[in-house]
Structure formats: structure tokens, C-alpha cells
Amino acid sequence: MNAPPIIQTRSLAKTYLIGDVRVAALEDVTLAFGEGRFVAITGASGSGKSTLLNLLGGLDTPTAGTIEVDGALISTLDRDALARYRRFGAGMIFQSFNLIPSRTALENVELPLIFANVDKRERKRRAAELLAKVGLAHRAGHRPAELSGGEQQRVAVARALANGPRLLLADEPTGNLDSRTAREIVGLLAELNRGRRLTVIMVSHEESLVREFAHDVVRLRDGRVVAAESRA
Amino acid sequence: MKFAAGVEFALASLRKRRLRTFLTASGVMIGIGALVSMISFGQGMQKNVTAAFKASDLFNTIVVMPGGGLIPFDDPDRGPRPEEKAGRADAVLDDAAVAGIARIPGVRMAYPDISFPAQVGLEGEEELRLVRVIPAAVLASNAAQVRWGKAFASDDEEGVVVSRTLLRRLGAADPAAAVGKTLRITSVSIDFSRLASLDLAALFSGRGLPVDREGYDFPIVGVLEVGAFGGGPGLAQNDILIPPGTSGRIKRLPFSSLWDLLRMRDGRLGYSAVSVKLGSLRDLEAVRSRVREMGFTTFALADQFEEITKAFYVMDMVLAAVGMIAIVVAALGIVNTMVMSILERFREIGVMKAVGAGDGDIRKIFFFESGALGLIGGAAGCALGWATSLIINRVINFILARQGMPPIDYFAFPLWIFVGAVAFSLLVSLVSGIYPARRAARVDPVVALRHD
Numbered sequence: 001m002n003a004p005p006i007i008q009t010r011s012l013a014k015t016y017l018i019g020d021v022r023v024a025a026l027e028d029v030t031l032a033f034g035e036g037r038f039v040a041i042t043g044a045s046g047s048g049k050s051t052l053l054n055l056l057g058g059l060d061t062p063t064a065g066t067i068e069v070d071g072a073l074i075s076t077l078d079r080d081a082l083a084r085y086r087r088f089g090a091g092m093i094f095q096s097f098n099l100i101p102s103r104t105a106l107e108n109v110e111l112p113l114i115f116a117n118v119d120k121r122e123r124k125r126r127a128a129e130l131l132a133k134v135g136l137a138h139r140a141g142h143r144p145a146e147l148s149g150g151e152q153q154r155v156a157v158a159r160a161l162a163n164g165p166r167l168l169l170a171d172e173p174t175g176n177l178d179s180r181t182a183r184e185i186v187g188l189l190a191e192l193n194r195g196r197r198l199t200v201i202m203v204s205h206e207e208s209l210v211r212e213f214a215h216d217v218v219r220l221r222d223g224r225v226v227a228a229e230s231r232a
Numbered sequence: 233m234k235f236a237a238g239v240e241f242a243l244a245s246l247r248k249r250r251l252r253t254f255l256t257a258s259g260v261m262i263g264i265g266a267l268v269s270m271i272s273f274g275q276g277m278q279k280n281v282t283a284a285f286k287a288s289d290l291f292n293t294i295v296v297m298p299g300g301g302l303i304p305f306d307d308p309d310r311g312p313r314p315e316e317k318a319g320r321a322d323a324v325l326d327d328a329a330v331a332g333i334a335r336i337p338g339v340r341m342a343y344p345d346i347s348f349p350a351q352v353g354l355e356g357e358e359e360l361r362l363v364r365v366i367p368a369a370v371l372a373s374n375a376a377q378v379r380w381g382k383a384f385a386s387d388d389e390e391g392v393v394v395s396r397t398l399l400r401r402l403g404a405a406d407p408a409a410a411v412g413k414t415l416r417i418t419s420v421s422i423d424f425s426r427l428a429s430l431d432l433a434a435l436f437s438g439r440g441l442p443v444d445r446e447g448y449d450f451p452i453v454g455v456l457e458v459g460a461f462g463g464g465p466g467l468a469q470n471d472i473l474i475p476p477g478t479s480g481r482i483k484r485l486p487f488s489s490l491w492d493l494l495r496m497r498d499g500r501l502g503y504s505a506v507s508v509k510l511g512s513l514r515d516l517e518a519v520r521s522r523v524r525e526m527g528f529t530t531f532a533l534a535d536q537f538e539e540i541t542k543a544f545y546v547m548d549m550v551l552a553a554v555g556m557i558a559i560v561v562a563a564l565g566i567v568n569t570m571v572m573s574i575l576e577r578f579r580e581i582g583v584m585k586a587v588g589a590g591d592g593d594i595r596k597i598f599f600f601e602s603g604a605l606g607l608i609g610g611a612a613g614c615a616l617g618w619a620t621s622l623i624i625n626r627v628i629n630f631i632l633a634r635q636g637m638p639p640i641d642y643f644a645f646p647l648w649i650f651v652g653a654v655a656f657s658l659l660v661s662l663v664s665g666i667y668p669a670r671r672a673a674r675v676d677p678v679v680a681l682r683h684d
Contacts, residue, residue, distance in 0.1 A: 059586060059677045080590050087588025098583045098681065102248050112587040114237045159587060 005032035006166065006199050007056065012065035012075075014051050014223075025051040026223045029065070033216060035166070036197040038190060040214035042205050048223040049203040050171055056201060057092045057169045058085040070166065087115050090167040091160025095175035097152040099144040105131060105155045106140040112162040130158035134188060150181035157188060161198075168192065170202040174209065182206065186213050233593045242600035245573070246608075253605065256569040260609020261616055263562035264657045267555030268617025268649060269624070274548040275644040281540070290533045294508040294520055295345070296333060297529040298495060299323035323527030324502035333508055336522045338515030343367050344503035346479070348488045351418040352472060353447075354402040354410075361398065363417060364470040365479045370509070381411035381454035388477030391453035392417075398471040399455060400636055407455040417472070418447040421483040448482050450474070457638065559656075562609065563664045570602050570668030574675070581672055582680025591673040598669035599662065606661020610654040617653070618645060 012029040015022050026048045033039050041049050054060040055067060058074055061082075067074040074085060086092075091112075099108045109127035118126070131140050134154040144152050153173055160168055170189060174182030186202070190213045193200045204210055210217055219227040233241075246253040285291060299320040323329070325344070334342040346365040351358055371383045371393065384391050392415055396407050404410045423444035434440035456473075487493055492504055510519060513534060520530050574581070581594055621643040629639040 054678050057586070059681075080592070083585070083588060083590035083593075086586065087590075092586055094586075094681065098579075098586065100580055100583060102244070111584065114241075115233055115584075115588045115590070115593050117234055119234075120236070163588065 004035065006035040006070055007031070007033045007201075008068040009056075010066045010068075012052075012055065012067065013063050014048075014055060014060070015063045024223050026055070026062075029220075029223075029225055031218060031225065031228065033199060033201065035199055036193070037199055037215045038193045038213055039199070039201045039216045039218065040210040041201065041203045041218045041220065042207070042210055043220035044205070046222075047220040049220055051223075052220070053092075053169050053171050053201065053203050056167075057090050058082045059092070083115075087112060088163045089165055090169055091162070091165045092169045092171065093153065093156040093160050093173050094170075095172035097144070097149070097156050097176070099152055099155055099159075101144050104141050104143055105136060105147065105151075108144070108155055109159045109162055111159060116163050126162065127158070130161055131155070133161075134158045148181075149177050150184060153177065153181075153185050154188065157185075157192070161192070166197075166199060168198055168200045170200065170204075172203050172205075174204065174206060182209065189213070233589075233596055238596045238600040239604070241597045242604045245577075245597075245601055246604055249573070252569055252572075253608075256565050257605050257609040257612065259562040259565035260606060260657055260661065261612040263555070263558035263560075264610050264613025264653050265616030265620060266558040267552065267656075268614055268653050269621045269643065270551035270555040271548065271653075272617065272621055272643040272645050272649055274544065274551045275646060275649065276642045277547070278541075278544040279644045280640060280642070281544075285533070285537065285540075291537070292340075292510045292513055293533065294510065294516070294523065295531040295533075296325065296342075296506040296508055296523050297504070297531065298325045298502055299527045299529060320527030324500045325504075325506055325528065326500060326502045329502070329526065329528070330506055332526065333506060333523060336519050338510055338512070338519045339508055340511045341367075341370065341373075341509040342506055343370060343476075345505040345507050346476070346503065347470070348419065348484050350420075350472075350482075350484075351445075352398070352402070353416040353418065354399070354404060354413060357402040359398065359401055361471045363472045363474055363479070363482075365476050366470075366473045368475050370507075371473060373509075377457040378454040379457035380407045381452065383454050384473075384475045384478075386477070387475045389453070389475055390450065390478060391475075392450045392478075393454040393456060393473040394452055395456045395471045396636065410452055410455060413452050414449045415452050415472070416447045416449050417474075417482060418445050419482045419484040420445050421485060443485075446483060450478070559660055563660050566602050566605055566661050566664035567668060569605070570598060570665060571671070573601070574598070574668060574672045578675065578680050579683050581675045582677045582683065585675070585677035586681060594675070595669040595673040598672045599665045602661045602665030602668065603658055604661075606657045606659075606664075607654065609661070610657025613657060614650045614653050621645075 009029055009031045012026055013024065014026040015024045017023075029052060041052060043049050051060070055062050055075075056069075058077070062075050065075065069085070069089060074082070077085060099105075100111070103111070106124070106127050109130050110123045113123040113126060128137065128140060131137050134157050136151060136154050136158070139147060139151055144155070147155065157168075168189065173185055173189070177185060186204075186209045189200050189202065192198050202214070214231075216228070216230045218225060299322070330342050330344055333339060343366075347362045350361060350363045352361050352363070353359075368384050368387050368389065371378075378393060379396075381393075383393060394410075394415060399405075399407055399410050404413070420443050423442050426442040426444075430442060431440050486501060489504075492501060495504075508519065508523070510516060516532060516534060520532065523530050584594065584597075625642050628642055629637075633639060
């Protein structure tokens, strides 16, 4: 870890109230990731991986502790500022792709640009460019249902990058894909990571992919960091 | 999010759920349609009645009545207006008084209101009617429309003008053919030859009154058209008009009502009322005060018109309130549709938030969508209200045409009704969208993304 950290968490904790019972999803997570790294977060289901990713992506707010991204304190932002952070600061992709079914691939990629108030023509141009970058220029007019799983995830990647974030957060991006496609997608993330100095944080429990592509690996168990290793 | 993008979002979403959009917008359409026809009906009535009043020349008319006790043609329970008490009991409306009134500056014409009951007959059919004595100049200047034949040209012309209604009652269906026919007017007068041998005992039991009936024949020179609402108040309401010179030929009692006798002072009867036509409504106050100085009581319709306008305002309110019921139902329909839409698009809201939509963006999307429902429904409602009114108008006119009424527009559509209806519909739909939009904006993206 030679680059300065782009993400720094300190004593991060998240508890949920289920009925009257407090359930700790994350406890005392202190981590730092350097810019341009490919980070994998692994752990069994229920270990708090997705909770951590949602906090880093600004979808959720921590119960305690702080998150700093690029020097800015994310954990104390109000709802509007958090929305701006999701719009410009961090792109996210998900296991179930989360494309909007009624919109074409191109229109899905346009979505973050709409919320960023980009004009229509510029929006179309940038969305087409991003689709071309993930190798889907020829599928721009298709709706998600007409695309394969791998293609859908590529559209999701293009959408996550629409407003040029420095951070890409992937929540089990290969969970719904066959192993060959899974490797292609993680390969695409790795390529983006190399080419753009984009920091990628991927939640995954596919050890082989993690070993092949990740620079840093964080292991969680029961909401706590049990191991953090850094390679290369 | 930009405005145009918000509109695109809204339209795309409405297109996707066509049936629901159609049903919800139909609710708005029916509500707005009802409101538009109700208000246009109120406007139409107001326009027609106002036009009838204006055309009747009654606005420029002051009715002068003798001083003293008033004939209670009004509601007797209502206290008298201040001006009604102004008359002097000894002021008699005789020819000298009429001439005096006619000399007041601003008065165009003053003539006594004379009418008497008579039996009128045409080719064997008979009716009891009031015969109205009217100077030729008044008939010429007045809006009472002589549609067939012509008005009598002088106060001594041998001829009468009758209404189309009367002709129909007398069995003459074709008014044009009735011109030139002879109308028989039978009047009642005191039979002086029988006064000498009066049988008092029989008289008090109602028999043997010393009265006589006599018939007079006049050619019909003109026929009045029936106006809307019976022609409004004024001359057009009379069935038989006769010039004053000619009417002198008819022997009749010098009064038409016992009220006239009760009002009599020193044996002087005078007229029961005199119509005063003004050159301009601006002279109303001046003329009225001069007439009051002479000891007479006055009545001007112009004063009443304000109250008539108020009555129409109330009518509009009532009609609008009925229309509002439909609008409230439509608004609830919008709220229901939009809340359903949140549940259906719960995950989509989560996705939009995950890719950077703020609370405001989500609010806008839902707000625009309900606004679009209001706009579409409102525009369609205007068309529906307009079309419905046209149909109702046709049906009413069809029915009334068989009773001989000329066709008129019962509905009026000033532009503001349409503009107002669409604007109101938009407003209602936006208000309906407030709760769903706020609720959608509060959706927690983490929960929404977990949702299937």
C-alpha cells in the first residue's frame, strides 16, 4: 500500500434493531484502502460484507465510527449530500444487476447522468461511449430481459461509471453468473482498475477470482475484520 | 434532475401502465367534465338572463308608482325598503304628473302602464288575457321583437300586436298566416242603462251587477316572437299590445283591480304605475330623486340586478360544489394510483437512489407523474364537459322546439372555463401527489434493493 488511502474507516459499527433485539452487523471495522487498488472483501454469508459495502457506497449510514473517502467524511453527510456522493463519488453494481426492466441498456446507463443534470444529447453520447467501453455498443437498444446475465452486468458496470466516480463498489457481482462469465466480468473490473486508476472494492466469496485479481483481501467474520492481507 | 427529464420519466411510466393511467385519468376527466358543464351551465344561464334584461330596455326604466300605500306585490313578510316609504299619500299619478315627469332632464319617455283584463277571441277560440296599452314609440324603441307583420306605427292605428304564445293557444299555429286576421277583444264596462233600475238585493248576492260586455274587432298587424325564458321581463311578456288612441275606443271599467280603488284620493284615481325610460342609466339617480320630490314612489330594476347577480354567484357556487364531489373522488383515485405505484416500483426507487437520485429527484418523478395525470384528465375533461353540454343543449332545444321556443345556448364557454379547469385539475393532481411523492422519497434504498 504505497498510495495514500482513498478510503479510511475508523471503528465502523452498524447495528440493526430487529424487534427489540439489537443485532450487530458490523463491529469495530477499521480499514484503509489505497487509491487504484482492487480490494476484495470476503467472508461467509451474514458476515457483514454487504453491510460494509452499503456503508462505503453511501446507501446506508453507520451506527458508530467514521468513513472518510478522499478526505471527506461520508459518515456524517445529510441525505442530499449522500445522494450526491452516490451520484458522483461511488458507482455500485450488484449481484442481481438491478437494471430497470422497462428501460433499454442505453437508457439504464443514462440514468445517473439524468440525476447529474447532463443534457440529453451529451447524455446519449456518453452512455453510448460507456457501453462501447464494456463491449456492448451493439446491444444499446435492448431491454435487460433481452440480454444475458453477463451482458446485464456489463450494462450495470457502464452505468456505475457514468458520472466518472473514482470508486467502484461491487456487491457479489458474479453471484448470478456462470464461472466463465464471472471471470469475464471480474476481468473487466480488473481492466478498468488498471486503465483508469479506478479503485475497485468487490465483495465476493469466489476464492479463485479473489486470488487471481485482488490486490488486497479483507476477511470478515461475524461483522469483524479477521484478516487483512495485501499483495503486490 | 431537469424538468424535461422529469416529464420524460413521468410519461414513460404512464405509458408503461396504460390501463391504470387510462382509468385514473378517466376519473379526473369525469370530475373535470362535470365541473366544466356545471359551471358553463351557470354561465349560460347568467348570460341569457342578463342578455334578456339588457335587451328588454328595463335597465333604463324607472317604474313610478303613486305615493302612499303600496300594492304588496312583494313578499309581505319583508320589511319595506327605505325608498318605498318615500311617497306622499296625496300624490296622484294623473296625466299632468306624467307630463311633469316627462319634462325632467334625462327622461326619454314617460307613459302610463295601463293594462286591463279582457276576453280575446280568434276564429271561435277564446282566452282570458290582459291587454296592454303601449305607445307606438315605445314598441318601436323596445326590444320586443315583432317577428311577423309589423308594429303599429301610430298611437291611433287600428290594429293590435299579439304574442305567438297567444296565437298558439288560440289554435293559430302559423304566426305569419295570422297577420291580417281579426282579433275580437271583449271588455266589461258599466251598463248605464241598467243603473236606474238597480236591484240592490240581487246586487249584494252577486247577481244583477250593472255591467255589460262588448266586443271590439281589431286586425292583427304584428306577432311577437317568444324569447328565451319567456322573453325576459318586459313587453315581450304581454300577449296583446294595443296603441293608446285605439284602446280609447274600448269601453271598460276605469280600474283593473280593487287595489286601485283603495288607493283613490278625493275621487282621483290616477294610473297605478308609470314607466319612465331614461336616455342613459347615468341619469338614474337624478331622475329618481326628482320623481320622489314629486311625492311618488320609484322602483328601478337596475337596483335589483345586483341581487340577481348575487343569486347567480350563489348558483355558480352550488353547481361548482356538486362538481367538486367528482373532483374529490378523482383526487382520491390519483392518490391511490400513485401509492400503488410506489409499492410496484419499490425496487426501482432503490435502484434510482443507488445510482445517485436524491430525495428531491424521486419526489419530482412522482409529482410529475400525478401532475401529468391531472393535465391529461383535465384536458380530456374539458372535451367531455363541452361535448356533454352540447348534447344536453340539443336535447333541451329539441324538446322546447316542440313547444315553439326558439333554440338558445343554455351553456356558455368563455375561455377561462377551459383554462381554469385544466389549471384546477393540475393543481388538484399535484396536491394529490404530495403524499405519494414524499412517501416515495423516504424509501430506504438498502431495504428497497433487498426487496423482490
